[in-house]
Amino acid sequence: MSAKSLLSNLWGPQKRSGMRACTHSRRRSLAAWGAAWGRTLSFLLLVMPSLAHAADENLKIAIGVTPEGASCLLGGSIDGEIVSAATVVPMMDHAQEYTLIELDGFGSMTAAIGLPRPVGSDTDCEDQYEQELALGPDDYGRMQVAVLGSTDVVADHLTESRSLEATEIETLKLDIRVYLDESGFLYTGVEIAQAIEFDANNDGTKDMLINAINSRRENAQRGEYALIMIKDGATGVFTIVAEEFTAETSDYPSLLWENTVVSILDLDGDRQMELVVYGTFYYGDGWEVLKIENGAGSAVLGCGCGG
Numbered sequence: 552m553s554a555k556s557l558l559s560n561l562w563g564p565q566k567r568s569g570m571r572a573c574t575h576s577r578r579r580s581l582a583a584w585g586a587a588w589g590r591t592l593s594f595l596l597l598v599m600p601s602l603a604h605a606a607d608e609n610l611k612i613a614i615g616v617t618p619e620g621a622s623c624l625l626g627g628s629i630d631g632e633i634v635s636a637a638t639v640v641p642m643m644d645h646a647q648e649y650t651l652i653e654l655d656g657f658g659s660m661t662a663a664i665g666l667p668r669p670v671g672s673d674t675d676c677e678d679q680y681e682q683e684l685a686l687g688p689d690d691y692g693r694m695q696v697a698v699l700g701s702t703d704v705v706a707d708h709l710t711e712s713r714s715l716e717a718t719e720i721e722t723l724k725l726d727i728r729v730y731l732d733e734s735g736f737l738y739t740g741v742e743i744a745q746a747i748e749f750d751a752n753n754d755g756t757k758d759m760l761i762n763a764i765n766s767r768r769e770n771a772q773r774g775e776y777a778l779i780m781i782k783d784g785a786t787g788v789f790t791i792v793a794e795e796f797t798a799e800t801s802d803y804p805s806l807l808w809e810n811t812v813v814s815i816l817d818l819d820g821d822r823q824m825e826l827v828v829y830g831t832f833y834y835g836d837g838w839e840v841l842k843i844e845n846g847a848g849s850a851v852l853g854c855g856c857g858g
């Protein structure tokens with residue numbers, strides 16, 4: 552059974568039952584509602600708890616959390632579809648339970664304090680929200696992602712991962728060197744910021760994520776780069792998840808985003824892992840969810856106000 556059909560068996564029935572309930576309520580005429588107000592109230596009281604239950608099981612929300620405890624709402628997924636922050640905001644509530652995750656495991660449980668708040672008012676910050684979280688002393692000083700749900704619920708969307716030691720990455724440098732040589736830019740040396748082993752595509756074989764960055768912030772140099780690639784453990788084929796090159800040497804600052812992969816999770820439930828990435832560049836910072844599909848990566852969600 553494929554991962555998709557397995558998932559449809561697991562989650563499909565709840566999704567269909569929720570949709571039926573909505574359709575049924577829409578079909579009732581206004582006259583019928585007015586004539587049977589008492590019965591309507593009873594109907595709502597009966598139906599609403601089951602709708603809320605279905606929404607909980609099919610709703611995922613991810614919030615980036617910086618070492619200072621600043622939050623940035625990325626968005627999430629509903630019934631397996633990635634949705635924006637603005638879409639999940641109406642479904643967020645005070646005291647909702649979140650699990651903090653990072654690359655190599657769980658942090659602690661936390662909870663929402665109040666409702667999500669819009670950040671700023673200019674167009675750069677449109678549809679950006681922060682959600683205050685009840686963080687303990689140990690929750691500061693690290694990059695984390697808060698995911699809606701208890702530890703048990705969130706664990707179903709994680710995969711085992713391991714960050715490699717410096718001595719383990721020498722052979723990976725050769726792979727990056729070959730790619731850089733083929734890129735057509737001046738070779739500027741290989742710098743690997745992160746190397747992470749995990750099963751990206753749920754085929755049972757560990758794959759290798761390489762986050763390579765070579766950037767001088769103050770003075771951009773042709774050929775500098777920021778790359779995230781995944782080498783498939785079964786086939787050896789590379790997928791470019793994100794890449795930027797500096798085209799021209801100049802006295803101006805580099806515009807490269809320097810990314811850190813903060814966590815790896817299956818946000819939309821298709822058993823393919825997404826990357827939650829925090830990036831900084833000369834003029835700002837921000838969060839992204841990167842989805843790997845059809846041999847390429849794309850940013851499907853973002854949060855940040857950098858100009």
Ligand SMILES: [Ca+2]
Nearest residue numbers: 750751752756
């Ligand atoms: Ca794999």
Ligand SMILES: [Ca+2]
Nearest residue numbers: 817819821823
């Ligand atoms: Ca996924």
